[in-house]
Amino acid sequence: MAHIDSLTQTLLTAKSTTTHTFASLSTLLGRDEVAIAALFYGAALPSESDLQHLSTALRIPYDELKSGFEKRGFPCRGVGMEMPPKEPLVYRLYEIVMNYGWAYKAVLNEMFGDGIVSAIAFSTNVKKEVEDDGSEWAVITLRGKWLPYKRF
Amino acid sequence: MAHIDSLTQTLLTAKSTTTHTFASLSTLLGRDEVAIAALFYGAALPSESDLQHLSTALRIPYDELKSGFEKRGFPCRGVGMEMPPKEPLVYRLYEIVMNYGWAYKAVLNEMFGDGIVSAIAFSTNVKKEVEDDGSEWAVITLRGKWLPYKRF
Amino acid sequence: MAHIDSLTQTLLTAKSTTTHTFASLSTLLGRDEVAIAALFYGAALPSESDLQHLSTALRIPYDELKSGFEKRGFPCRGVGMEMPPKEPLVYRLYEIVMNYGWAYKAVLNEMFGDGIVSAIAFSTNVKKEVEDDGSEWAVITLRGKWLPYKRF
Amino acid sequence: MAHIDSLTQTLLTAKSTTTHTFASLSTLLGRDEVAIAALFYGAALPSESDLQHLSTALRIPYDELKSGFEKRGFPCRGVGMEMPPKEPLVYRLYEIVMNYGWAYKAVLNEMFGDGIVSAIAFSTNVKKEVEDDGSEWAVITLRGKWLPYKRF
Amino acid sequence: MAHIDSLTQTLLTAKSTTTHTFASLSTLLGRDEVAIAALFYGAALPSESDLQHLSTALRIPYDELKSGFEKRGFPCRGVGMEMPPKEPLVYRLYEIVMNYGWAYKAVLNEMFGDGIVSAIAFSTNVKKEVEDDGSEWAVITLRGKWLPYKRF
Amino acid sequence: MAHIDSLTQTLLTAKSTTTHTFASLSTLLGRDEVAIAALFYGAALPSESDLQHLSTALRIPYDELKSGFEKRGFPCRGVGMEMPPKEPLVYRLYEIVMNYGWAYKAVLNEMFGDGIVSAIAFSTNVKKEVEDDGSEWAVITLRGKWLPYKRF
Amino acid sequence: MAHIDSLTQTLLTAKSTTTHTFASLSTLLGRDEVAIAALFYGAALPSESDLQHLSTALRIPYDELKSGFEKRGFPCRGVGMEMPPKEPLVYRLYEIVMNYGWAYKAVLNEMFGDGIVSAIAFSTNVKKEVEDDGSEWAVITLRGKWLPYKRF
Amino acid sequence: MAHIDSLTQTLLTAKSTTTHTFASLSTLLGRDEVAIAALFYGAALPSESDLQHLSTALRIPYDELKSGFEKRGFPCRGVGMEMPPKEPLVYRLYEIVMNYGWAYKAVLNEMFGDGIVSAIAFSTNVKKEVEDDGSEWAVITLRGKWLPYKRF
Amino acid sequence: MAHIDSLTQTLLTAKSTTTHTFASLSTLLGRDEVAIAALFYGAALPSESDLQHLSTALRIPYDELKSGFEKRGFPCRGVGMEMPPKEPLVYRLYEIVMNYGWAYKAVLNEMFGDGIVSAIAFSTNVKKEVEDDGSEWAVITLRGKWLPYKRF
Amino acid sequence: MAHIDSLTQTLLTAKSTTTHTFASLSTLLGRDEVAIAALFYGAALPSESDLQHLSTALRIPYDELKSGFEKRGFPCRGVGMEMPPKEPLVYRLYEIVMNYGWAYKAVLNEMFGDGIVSAIAFSTNVKKEVEDDGSEWAVITLRGKWLPYKRF
Known part of the structure; x- marks a missing residue:
């Protein structure tokens, strides 16, 4: 399974309870869908505006979302990926x-x-x-x- | 270095003695440049027409070229690549x-x-x-x- | 041991408390036995009908079963398997x-x-x-x- | 590339100069096609009759063929295969x-x-x-x- | 340390509180000592009679013992062993x-x-x-x- | 294939041209069959008497045999074995x-x-x-x- | 970090609250300092006398210490060491x-x-x-x- | 086998044709025996005096010996050693x-x-x-x- | 993610609640910024003075900080780093x-x-x-x- | 040993027969010493001027040097380095x-x-x-x- 920290879990669960898709979030945030998913999985950093859009769209309180990303700190891209990939x-x-x-x-x-x-x-x-x-x-x-x- | 069999060596040397590039060969054979390079490195199979174009363009006798590819047989893609790649x-x-x-x-x-x-x-x-x-x-x-x- | 998430555990335990086998479930769902086991171990996705049959046969409340599979999301086949296999x-x-x-x-x-x-x-x-x-x-x-x- | 000893090379070359296929050799030797290929690649042992059929079909002198297989000795199956396979x-x-x-x-x-x-x-x-x-x-x-x- | 599930722990602890050894259990169950230890470490399956003897000898309630082995299911031999072994x-x-x-x-x-x-x-x-x-x-x-x- | 140096090759070839087996050599040298094979594959050291018996039995000139073993020096047991073994x-x-x-x-x-x-x-x-x-x-x-x- | 079970933790903490060093314990137990540290890290077995000295010196109740070592059982030396060592x-x-x-x-x-x-x-x-x-x-x-x- | 370049081979062969041992060379060069062997296997550098003693003792022409060591250059210690060691x-x-x-x-x-x-x-x-x-x-x-x- | 023990967590959290940066802490402690970060991640040892400055700057009680570092003991540098690094x-x-x-x-x-x-x-x-x-x-x-x- | 192709060998040998050092070549070519060594070991590309200076300084015919670098083609940096490095x-x-x-x-x-x-x-x-x-x-x-x- 992907490297899933609690923020990833929060984001995925929140997304599944709305009608949002990576595609609709892409439109909302003005970022490519892969970048949206990368935000979820911890391989990208949100801007202030990203945080606000995600908070509204996924109905996650802004402060909780912001502190979740702050706790992650600068992304450690690739760290959670087993190579060669089995998936x-x-x-x-x-x-x-x-x-x-x-x-x-x-x-x-x-x-x-x-x-x-x-x-x-x-x-x-x-x-x-x-x-x-x-x-x-x-x-x-x-x-x-x-x-x-x-x-x- | 890449996995270079004697055919790869023959092709690369021949190419370097002409003015051909992967780009010009691409036009000639009607295949993408990456496919041309893949032919060189043993990750793709030439058609009859590819063989003729390559023979003419690179000035390699057709029979030598054909038998070089036959000796390779069906491609063993990926076999010569060390992973994770160091290059x-x-x-x-x-x-x-x-x-x-x-x-x-x-x-x-x-x-x-x-x-x-x-x-x-x-x-x-x-x-x-x-x-x-x-x-x-x-x-x-x-x-x-x-x-x-x-x-x- | 196999990669066993809580849903796998739930399914195996439920199966052991009924007289169902992979064979009988195979008949019920109209899928091969290996596919049934793959559903258990997270390497396949159930259809709506599969969910209903499994719920009835294994006496797991439908909503619990459905949400268990939803939480898994799209299968990450192979991820839980140590290679070379020791088993x-x-x-x-x-x-x-x-x-x-x-x-x-x-x-x-x-x-x-x-x-x-x-x-x-x-x-x-x-x-x-x-x-x-x-x-x-x-x-x-x-x-x-x-x-x-x-x-x- | 597969683990190819000189006998494999001899067999493949000989086969390419006849019209024989693994399928036709399969009929001739009364063994499955995969077994015929396994003989080529050193993962199976020929019987006396296999040797005679292969010698005739592939036009390899019987003594050369027999001594080639004797030199290999008992098969070391799997030894030439890189795992995980890249091919x-x-x-x-x-x-x-x-x-x-x-x-x-x-x-x-x-x-x-x-x-x-x-x-x-x-x-x-x-x-x-x-x-x-x-x-x-x-x-x-x-x-x-x-x-x-x-x-x- | 060996791959020790809770049943292994239960069995080892129970054995240490009696005077039983692998040798004495071997006599009791009519199995070799290595097989007895393999039962402990999850590399063998007990018969009905084995369960009864172990329950009596190690003073573990029969039902607890039986359900412990059932929970393990068919042995996944070798899975808990790091190779090359460091021990x-x-x-x-x-x-x-x-x-x-x-x-x-x-x-x-x-x-x-x-x-x-x-x-x-x-x-x-x-x-x-x-x-x-x-x-x-x-x-x-x-x-x-x-x-x-x-x-x- | 096993780690075969030129002495191994010499010994195996010589053995195949006589009627000797590991069993008959075992009797001759007074060593177990596995030890005889270990001498062949470089995992054991011959005594003076072993050298003489092997020389006679396998019809390899004593000096050639002795110098072959001297060139190997003290055995580097295990060095030629790929682990985990694929054979x-x-x-x-x-x-x-x-x-x-x-x-x-x-x-x-x-x-x-x-x-x-x-x-x-x-x-x-x-x-x-x-x-x-x-x-x-x-x-x-x-x-x-x-x-x-x-x-x- | 070293492979630290709860007994290692207990011993290290106890040692840090006294004035004892590996050197002073070495004198007390009549064993080399490395052996004392090996007792701590689970790579050696204490004698009855070792237990008594350690109990007194480190102010750990004898029964707690004894049962800690019994729970470890025979040492699995090397098991907790990542190789090549990064430290x-x-x-x-x-x-x-x-x-x-x-x-x-x-x-x-x-x-x-x-x-x-x-x-x-x-x-x-x-x-x-x-x-x-x-x-x-x-x-x-x-x-x-x-x-x-x-x-x- | 150890990482043996042609100089190692030359040194070992020369040593075997004299009565010199690592011990006697140690006395001659004023270096420890392990250092002498390290010179042989390419894990140490000879001084001018070492070269002269080795040349005389092992009857290797000084210029050949000197140029052998020069060709090696600064030692690449450890490079020829497979880890974990199988020997x-x-x-x-x-x-x-x-x-x-x-x-x-x-x-x-x-x-x-x-x-x-x-x-x-x-x-x-x-x-x-x-x-x-x-x-x-x-x-x-x-x-x-x-x-x-x-x-x- | 980096190897983060509870002390690392404490230090990072404390730092994020002040206006301190590695740069400002560097000035305060008189150590290079990389050394400050190394203190955080467990790859360096603090002096008495470092402890006092960190305690004041990051508003962590001195005793808590001191005991956190004592519990870590001598640094096990490198142990938490996966190599090759994926980050x-x-x-x-x-x-x-x-x-x-x-x-x-x-x-x-x-x-x-x-x-x-x-x-x-x-x-x-x-x-x-x-x-x-x-x-x-x-x-x-x-x-x-x-x-x-x-x-x- | 480093990954040494025949050009590396040519360059190192030529350098050892002159009084040039990486330092003096650095002055001559106007590149850092590490870059000069990288040219030798195949981790950098020479300019036209580099080729001329190297040819003169190391007394290697210009055409031989040029064709040696052309045969290497674009550098495959890192490919010859075993990791983790043992040296x-x-x-x-x-x-x-x-x-x-x-x-x-x-x-x-x-x-x-x-x-x-x-x-x-x-x-x-x-x-x-x-x-x-x-x-x-x-x-x-x-x-x-x-x-x-x-x-x-």
Whole structure:
């Protein structure tokens, strides 16, 4: 199971008692759905405005919500994730990195030179596409700043 | 270093002696750049037409190229990749999966129900975007078929 | 021990106080026995009808059962399983994959081409066979959709 | 890549120069296709008759074939397999064990009592099924003798 | 420390308050001492008669004992053991397997052919021998059914 | 595969060209069969007399044999063994240690006090037993000196 | 942190409320300081006399102390230690084994023949030495019985 | 086997063709035997004088010896050692660290305060002691400078 | 998350209720900010004066603070840190060691000879630098005593 | 040993035959010493000017040097480094990250907010300091751009 602290539990429970979805919260907060879920699971930090929207939408008293996030402090992203992931959906993403890792590196180095894609100056989102035959496809976009190695 | 068999070596050397890039080969073969690199590193299978284009473009005799791929047989994707990846660029992709894995799962499950994103019925590509301030961004798109768990 | 949350405990205890078996529940719900056990251990999702049948058969109040499954949310299959498995029965299945993995791959690639057997569009069941000498045999059938690699 | 000794290489190369498939060799030797592939990869032992059939079918001199197998000696099954498997097809089988391991155990213990499914007194085969919509399914059957724990 | 559930604790405490030893319980139940200890640590299943003898000998109410074992269910042997074992005595046994593993395999394959020694159709016992110089020796006997690989 | 240096290879090849077995060599050298195999695999040291018997029996020139063993030097037992063992026969022995490790410790501590069974002041042998129903059983005996912890 | 059971906690707390040190307890019990600390951390067994001295010195009622040690049972040495050790002082000892392991083996084999240094028939102590320049040195002595491999 | 580069091989072979032992070389070079072996295995650096003595004693041309050591460069101590060590003698030392690690730390912290024993400002030696009953004991002394944590 | 004992919790909570920062505490105690944080997380020891300043600044009763640190005892640095670190900031430091480890060693050996940089006789601090374009840079300084290997 | 490809070997050998040091090459190329060593070990990319200076200084034909670096391609930093590092000097750096990782994070988050120190937009250098008492200290400076998490 995901790394679930008591705030995650509070948020998930509150969300399940409203009609809100990650999608509707995304509209409300003006952040991507993955970022909303990341707020829930402790991999992102809320702004003051995020706190107010979440408090209203999920009917969690503002002070309780604020102090919950303060108690977490700065996110320790990744700490609660067992690797390699056993959960099948997450494993598929891991497998893509494993199978195409060198190919991504070769293409990106050719395109940009010696450097990396930032996972910090980074955003991501998820979309659903439906083909004519009714099949559904998930499109995950990763957008990261290119950081060239600094010469020293 | 990547898992490099003698065919990878042949392909990389041949490419370096021409003016071809993954981008130009992509146009030629009608496949995404990552797929071209995947052909090089042994994570994809060439079609008959791919073989002919590669042979001409990289000036590798067709028979040598064909027999090189035949000797590889069906791809053993992922086998040459040490995990967790130590190479910084590949690690950043791994880190994205680690940091946002549960968030992706939560959003995807909400959007599609109980299932996974296929890494097989799957395509990917890489684009460069340049912002007004000159900063460069890499946009990696992952597109996988949604596979719902079959009830049994 | 298996990854046992409080719902698993509730279900196992309830089952032990009735005369129900995985086999009888299988008949009742119209699902394979392994699927029934997977419901217990958190590796499958119940339908509305499954919930009603389980509630009646195991004498667990419907609301308690429903909320137990809701609290679990979408299954995190595999998360509670230590690998390599130490439990001898499970290890035997693991050993089969380890011993015959390359053989399965070779035969399946020859039969279907470049792709994989889905573990998601997938069903499985277990049968007992008794030979003339009284020896008992377990027959486990795995049936997965063949997914060819998509060209990109 | 699979654990490939020189005999595996010899066998695969010889097979690729004939029209034989694992399927046709299966008919010839009277063994399941997976067993034929297991002979190739060093996870099974040939009988005298297997040697003769393979020699003829694959046009490998009998003495060379026989001495190749003798040099291997008794199979060291599983030794060449990296676990967890990185190759996607083999991983799917591994994932099935990981996801449904406790469910299999629960059902089998109920059905047979305290014991295990043998991976030694064991056979397996693979079949292709095509549904009306043209989708293809792989059916893998595992059949192992039930071994009850001996009281002592 | 060993994997100790509450039943293990109950049994060990009860044993320490009587004059019973594994040896005396062995006589009483007609099982080897190692099997008695395995009952304590959750690696074996008691018969009806075992339960009655243990209840009387250890002065644990029969119903409490029976329900303790029922709650455990079918044994998950091995699950509580950290490997490699850090405990020195258990490590010595592990070391014997590590040092002489290939030698055992070579001798057993020569003696019996292609197969394994069952760890299920298996019994074991421990004896003390004292030499003339007063030195003490532990003799551990492992007796397992030989299982030849089934041809398929 | 086992850790096979060139001496192991020489010994195994030589043995296969004579009619000698581990059993017949055991008689000749006056050592247990497992010890003979351990000499082959580098887990034991030959005496002068062992060298002479092996040289004669396996038709390896004495000087070649002697210098082969000298080049190995003092045995590095265990170094060539991957743990956990993937080879099924060796795994069964490993599994016995894993399943019954705490039970052995409990019984041995009760029998001898605080200490360990030596794996150095140690001998082992393997016997075949055939039951009335024709079933074959392997009996492995481990005999190690009991070493009490020294008070300090 | 070290593997600290409630008895360790009791002993450490009691020691901190008296003026006793491992050194003074060493004098009192007639055991080396490391052995005293090993008693605290569960890696050694007290004699009857040890119990009495510890009870008096640390002002822990004798019965409480005795039952604390009885509840622990025979020591499971090493079980609470994470390896490789992260704690810097313990890591330095580990590093010495890692850096000089083969050198120790080479020298000891030359000196004693084929065998090992016992870690059971073993004692150890720690001394402080101060050099003329005021620098302090720790001298750790390990003394173990030499155990030659038994011929079999 | 130990991490043996070609210089180690040269040194060991040369030593075996003379009557020199680590002990006699120790006298010659004025270094402890373990240090001599460490020179062989690449865990120590020779002085100019060491080179000359080794060259003469082992009849290796000085220039060959000097260039062998130069090619190694500064020692990469520990790099060739698999941990946990599988070799039984080295494992016993590892086990001592594992079993008594916390006890050493407790005693040393009490004796010296907050700090560590240096493994760099460090020496070690090995001695043989024979007791009256003829039993042999190895005494390994570790002497390391105490390094207090610097306040910052 | 970091290894947080109850004292860490107390300190962090207390700090959050005052206006103190690591920076202001650094001024107060005369220790670097990293050392202050290390006190919080259990990787450093407070002096008497540190205790008094912390007590006053964070409004924690002196006795409670003192006894909290006493209960911790001598620091077990590193014990609460999962390696490789999953937290992205800490991973970047780890990556620097991984990427430039051999380069640091080569430069330091050339500069100082055969030895190591002490992590014990060691201090560190962190500074912020802002470039003309407004970009912020963190400068981490590591200063460790050079320890040459002692000849023995 | 470090991950040494044939270019590393060429560079190290060439350097040892001149009077050049990392320090003198640093002056020549205008890069930090660690960067020079990183060029040697494959963790940095040379500029055109670097190639020319290295060619002249180390007397390696320019074309050979250029083609050696081209064959390496874009650096795969970190790939040749075993983690945790066994080499003592590199381990000390690793230990600093392990011991003070959370402290660095706490201080940096307070100083800069939610983000990381870049290991890419990064430079480092090493200096020697000698104190009045003659003791030598290594000062390693890490300077990385602060990257705040991008809101999305």
